[in-house]
Amino acid sequence: MLYLVGLGLGDAKDITVKGLEAVRRCRRVYLEAYTSVLTVGKEALEEFYGKELILADREMVEQEADSILKEADVCDVAFLVVGDPFGATTHSDLVLRAVKLGIPYEVIHNASIMNAVGCCGLQLYNFGETVSVVFWTDTWKPESFFDKIEKNRQNGMHTLCLLDIKVKEQSLENLMKGRKIYEPPRYMSVNQAAEQLLAIIQNRRLQGEEPEITENTICVGLARVGAPDQKIASGTLYQMSTVELGGPLHSLIVTGTMHPLELEMLKLFSTARILFKKSSNG
Amino acid sequence: MLYLVGLGLGDAKDITVKGLEAVRRCRRVYLEAYTSVLTVGKEALEEFYGKELILADREMVEQEADSILKEADVCDVAFLVVGDPFGATTHSDLVLRAVKLGIPYEVIHNASIMNAVGCCGLQLYNFGETVSVVFWTDTWKPESFFDKIEKNRQNGMHTLCLLDIKVKEQSLENLMKGRKIYEPPRYMSVNQAAEQLLAIIQNRRLQGEEPEITENTICVGLARVGAPDQKIASGTLYQMSTVELGGPLHSLIVTGTMHPLELEMLKLFSTARILFKKSSNG
Structure with a gap:
């Protein structure tokens, strides 16, 4: 078996x-x-x-x-x-x-993260298509996940963004030389994902578009869901770019239309209670 | 705590x-x-x-x-x-x-059923909004879930249909007389859900519409997911109205666009292998 x-x-x-x-x-x-x-x-x-x-x-x-x-x-x-x-x-x-x-x-x-995200209080049946956010490189900055998030939001749906994991990746040099030397593992943080989203919003505006998702869209950052030191932070997309959630794994939710009860739950995790990187520096 | x-x-x-x-x-x-x-x-x-x-x-x-x-x-x-x-x-x-x-x-x-449905081989991130299918009564036959399934399918997404559960319900008579006498629990079967969907398709056609979902749309019926006697059956929506899946709880998936690997997995559960009520009578 x-x-x-x-x-x-x-x-x-x-x-x-x-x-x-x-x-x-x-x-x-x-x-x-x-x-x-x-x-x-x-x-x-x-x-x-x-x-x-x-x-x-x-x-x-x-x-x-x-x-x-x-x-x-x-x-x-x-x-x-x-x-x-x-x-x-x-x-x-x-x-x-x-x-x-x-x-x-x-x-x-x-x-799995696909159902455990419900712990933030957003109803699972109000989620649309799940998207993956990949690490951008200098030459590859895909934006297709953004369109899916926009579509979900237009339909009133929340979007769970699964954030990239790079384990046992080889550098281009090592790959070409056939050397089985691996880079240290990388796990995308909520900060990095939010920064990529903000960059896409800027790009779209430069192209004369008015994206549905803005820096003020309410999002939820989740870290180590199910672990004793789990952290959940709700706030604007801009706040997600600076919120401090600690070690991996992270996930990000971009909200759609919220039911009053969902909103009340998200208030429990409002970023007001969470230390911010930038404000703690300033 | x-x-x-x-x-x-x-x-x-x-x-x-x-x-x-x-x-x-x-x-x-x-x-x-x-x-x-x-x-x-x-x-x-x-x-x-x-x-x-x-x-x-x-x-x-x-x-x-x-x-x-x-x-x-x-x-x-x-x-x-x-x-x-x-x-x-x-x-x-x-x-x-x-x-x-x-x-x-x-x-x-x-x-939960929200993530365990992945066992049929359909990828969870290809699911759109989850819908609930409620028991129709003589006077109340809501169709709104059908529009959500149609929308998901138009976007290429699968739809998980959660099927109604009636536990500790009172008859109208007992309710009006204030008697705390409860009806036996009822759990909607895949057959019943499929029949309601087929009825809606007929209604729409009578109204001159051409629904995206038809009797030939590929669906998956799931029963007792996670239990030793779990059953999964893939086939057309019409086949779902007669497939025999046994006791509760049941769930139904209406597929969207399928990846070849998803299709190959669904073949493992093709209704050809499952006993049909009607054919076993005939």
């Missing part, structure tokens, strides 16, 4: 009882380590689960899936995913390959 | 380890029993948690919230919700009331 087990969002104890039991009876346990991270490392998980974990990076999952599935028809193998196994990224490839090999699979669900 | 604990979707063991620890140290534990149900009853949960549960129906949560929060500033109280505490229905009222009373709260997240 192949178990696809969601780990939830915080630490080792966010696994479900069912998930923990499955992990403990598996012969091999893989930890998917490129689409998300917990607030604790591999060692803390190994200690709590009482199992050695095999780190599975993108290369391994995409190119050596057969090694993950090896003998899974006669023994139990677990594939652990932060959040839900079918959360932001599905692992359809692995499932399809298992089915083709005649290996049964079972999904053990858990919270 | 007020703990809002998600129970996940299947049975008692879908609670997280963190959630279970919280429940076991609480003085009072409430089970929210009107927005969703697990595949196991209160007794099975009580046995596994080692705690007596107090059933909290809508009346209690909305009118006697203070009794739930009583002394939660000096002892621990848990409020258990099937799925995630901020899943399909938020419990913002309870949270706001706790904050006003100076009672700290902690959310322990879990899977």
